[in-house]
Structure formats: structure tokens, C-alpha cells
Amino acid sequence: MYQRTIAPTATVPDVAVLLAERRIGAVLVIDHEEQMLGIVSERDIVRCLAANGARMLEMTAGQLMTRAVQVANPGTTVNEAMQLMTVGRFRHLPVIDHGTLIGLISIGDVVKARIMQQDTVVESLTAYVAGSA
Known part of the structure; x- marks a missing residue:
């Protein structure tokens, strides 16, 4: 089972423990x-706490x-993932390949990949300019 997953019957405290132990923002x-039913994020927990108070502790992940x-596939580009996350206002994007969960990327992963792309462009332009001089 993927390391960022939980059963729908798990309690909200179980979800919170998993998020804290793994230092992640969503499961x-x-x-x-092993079919994905949904996602629970830190934001979901905060909203549920605000709406339900202590009753939330008896609720399940389901x-x-x-x-x-929304999901991505292995062919989704960094720019496409960033666009999906920005427009949808969410920070975690499951990656599905032919119906199988293969990963979960965060906005931090997307930002890091985008910075790496920009660094490559800068290095290429610098090499081009230095070679032309």
C-alpha cells in the first residue's frame, strides 16, 4: 500500500496521527x-473541526x-500540474496510471520542479551567451 494512504474507516485522529508522523499535508x-475514494488534507480537518467541534473526533476519513x-497521469507536465493546483486551490495531486495509484505530488514538488526547469534555462542561456562572446 502507498505510504500516504488510509482506509475510509480510520478515525479523524488516526488521520491526524498519520499526517503528523509522516510530516505530510494530505492522505x-x-x-x-486499493482504489482511491478521496483525499483528506489538513484543511479538511480544520474545516471539519470548525463545523463539528469535538464530534469530529468520532468521524471517519470516509x-x-x-x-x-482531480488527478494527474504520468504524462502531466509540471506546468499542467501547477495550473490544476492553482485554479483548483488545492495542494496535493494524486497520480494515476491506467487506474492504478502511483504517487501523490504536492505543491512543493511542483515548485521544486519548476525551479529546476528555470535553473536549466538560465544555465543554457548563460552557456550560449558565454560561447558567443
């Missing part, structure tokens, strides 16, 4: 057949999760 909720999850 995917998957069923026993009750709390966001069900309409």
Missing part, C-alpha cells in the same frame, strides 16, 4: 482493493474526505 483514502479529486 489518500483507499478501499481494500466521512471527512473530499470525493471529487
Whole structure:
């Protein structure tokens, strides 16, 4: 099972412990057949706490999760992922390949990849200018 997943029957405290232990911002909720059902993020927990108070501690990941999850595939570019996340105002994007969960990228991953792309462009331009002089 992917390291950032939890069962729909897990309690919200279970989700919070997993987020804290792994130092991550979201977990995917998957069923026993490893099919993604939704996602639970730190934001979901805060919103649920505001709406439900202490009752939230008795709720499950299945009750709390966001069900309409946008996904990427291995061919999704960094720019496409950034656009999806920016427009959708979310920070985690599951990656699905032929119906199988293969990963979860965060906005931090996207920013890091974008910076690496920009560094490559700068290095190429610098080499070009230095070679032309």
C-alpha cells in the first residue's frame, strides 16, 4: 500500500496521527482493493473541526474526505500540474496510471520542479551567451 494512504474507516485522529508522523499535508483514502475514494488534507480537518467541534473526533476519513479529486497521469507536465493546483486551490495531486495509484505530488514538488526547469534555462542561456562572446 502507498505510504500516504488510509482506509475510509480510520478515525479523524488516526488521520491526524498519520499526517503528523509522516510530516505530510494530505492522505489518500483507499478501499481494500486499493482504489482511491478521496483525499483528506489538513484543511479538511480544520474545516471539519470548525463545523463539528469535538464530534469530529468520532468521524471517519470516509466521512471527512473530499470525493471529487482531480488527478494527474504520468504524462502531466509540471506546468499542467501547477495550473490544476492553482485554479483548483488545492495542494496535493494524486497520480494515476491506467487506474492504478502511483504517487501523490504536492505543491512543493511542483515548485521544486519548476525551479529546476528555470535553473536549466538560465544555465543554457548563460552557456550560449558565454560561447558567443
